[in-house]
Amino acid sequence: MTQDQGWGGGARDGGPPGGYGPYGGGGPLPYGGQPPYGGQPPPGWGPPPYGSGPPPGWGGWSRPRGPKPGVIPLSPLDLGEILGGAFSTLGRYWRQLLGIALAVFGVAFLLAGGALAMAYAVVGEHLSAVVDTGRSTPARADVQPLIIAFVVLWVVVTAVLLLATAVMQACCPAIVQEAVLGRPVRVGATLLRALSRVPAVLGTVLLSGLIMMIPVLLFITGIVSTMVTVVATGGWDPAGLLIPLAFAGALVLGPLAVWLWVLFSLAPAVVVIESRGPLAALRRSVELVRGxxxxxxxxxxxxxxxxxxxxMALQQLFNVTRLFPGAFDTGEFGYEPTFGQIFVAVSGYLVLALVGQLVGQIFSTTFPQLVLGLLYIDQRIRKEDLAPALIAASASPAASPGGP
Known part of the structure; x- marks a missing residue:
């Protein structure tokens, strides 16, 4: 693209003549002294008294809006445009989002189920001994393996769910990037791109999560220190002051943690769209959020x-569906229903509950990330005049792999 074909700050600023809205250069016209959509004013809009009047949609105090090739206008966004853009992204790309989410969380559930089956195969005999024992206190040799297996299983399931969430956090900015330009999204390409950025996204999530844990760790440290001191000394003085101090520290550091969380909230979008590492993404997010x-x-x-x-509303909708008569009709139960009848009835309810939980989890995971992705785009439009680059990218026949 030559200099005269682009969208920038005007010829005197190193960009093309004319410009776009408040970002370009140009003649003596409102909103920064330039025509809104190119080098020439719209037909019928001459010098004072403005010919036949302002162009359509320009009221006395309305601001110029950029072109809208995708889900948002390519200009600074307000609250309604950001939320509307997120809902529009869900509406236009719901098949891709649902397919990616089902693939990601389906694999996560399979891995968690495999870990559970493996744990049962290892400690199943000990579990049976604890459950079937007639003694009030199970043997230590049976309880200890169960505790170890539970801790290992909890760590594995937590890691799997964290990995699935990181994949979705990497997919959403990639979809937003294409949705802003009005381009189609392919599930396979999006997943491959997201998987390549998952380690960096995980790094940003872990670093920002550690910040959120500071007040909690302070509180837990105060409680544990108090209990240890009380047991050691047999009294509450001076250990009794540790709990109020822990609460005070949590109240003081809580707002600090929230402040830092907001500063780092755009880091996943930076990681995906700008292909930066965790620390560079955190610094970049702070730069974009500042102000x-x-x-x-x-x-x-x-x-x-x-x-x-x-x-929660989606989950309740599935719960209400289960209450309809005949929703899972397995025939008339006798006084002694068979195990097969009970299994079919219970499994139907459980499957519907899992589907409702999955749908609710997909929406609650994707929608905030779509909003954060649009906030990232909006901040770059406001601070870095990204709108001209987006306009040029929307006119190109293919998406740039590195982002705008």
Missing amino acids: SWWRICGISLLAFVIASVAG
Whole structure:
């Protein structure tokens, strides 16, 4: 693209003549002294008294809007446009999002189920001994392997779910990047790109998660120290002051943790779209959020609240479906129903409950990440004049693998 074909700050700033909205150069016209959509003003909009009037959609105080090749206009966004863009992304790309989420969480459930089956194969005899024993206190030789297996299983399941969440956090910015430009999304290509960025996304998630754990760790440390001191000394002084101090420390560090969490909230989008490492992504997120902390905090919290309420509503919808008569009709039960009848009835309810849980989890996981991805785009439009580059990218026939 030559200099005269691009969209920038005007010829005197190293960009093309004319420009786009408030970002370009140009003649003596409103909103920064340039025509809104190119080097020439729209037909009928001359010098004062403005010919036949302003162009359609331009009121007395309305701001110029950019072109909209995808889910958002390519100009600074307000709250409605960000939330509307997230819902539009869900509406346009729900098949891709659902396919990716089913693949990711399906594999996660298979891995968790495999870990559970392996744990049962290892300690099943000890579990049977503890359950079937007639003694009030099970033998230590049977309880200890169960505790170890439970801890290992909990760690494995937590790691699997964390990995699945990281994959979704990597997929959502990749989909947002294409949705902003109005381009199609392929499930296989998106998954391959997301998997290549999962280690960096995991690094950002773990680093920001450690920050959120500071108040909790302080509280736990205070409680444990108090209990150890009380047991050792047999009294509450001076150990009794540790619990109030722990609470005070949590109250002081809690807002600090929230402040840092908002500063780092755009890091996953930076990792995927700009292909940066964890530490560089955190620094980049701080740079983008600085000056707009309250706005990003409010929109992010609203997105998480909407996702939580919608996820619970979807789960309740499936729960209500189970209450309809005949939803799982297995025939008339006798006084002594067979095991097969009971299994079919219970398994139907369990499958529907799992489906409702999965649908709610998909929405509550994807919607906030879509909003954060749009906030990342919005901050770059506001701070770095990304709109001209997006306009040029939307006009190109193929997507750039490295992002805008």
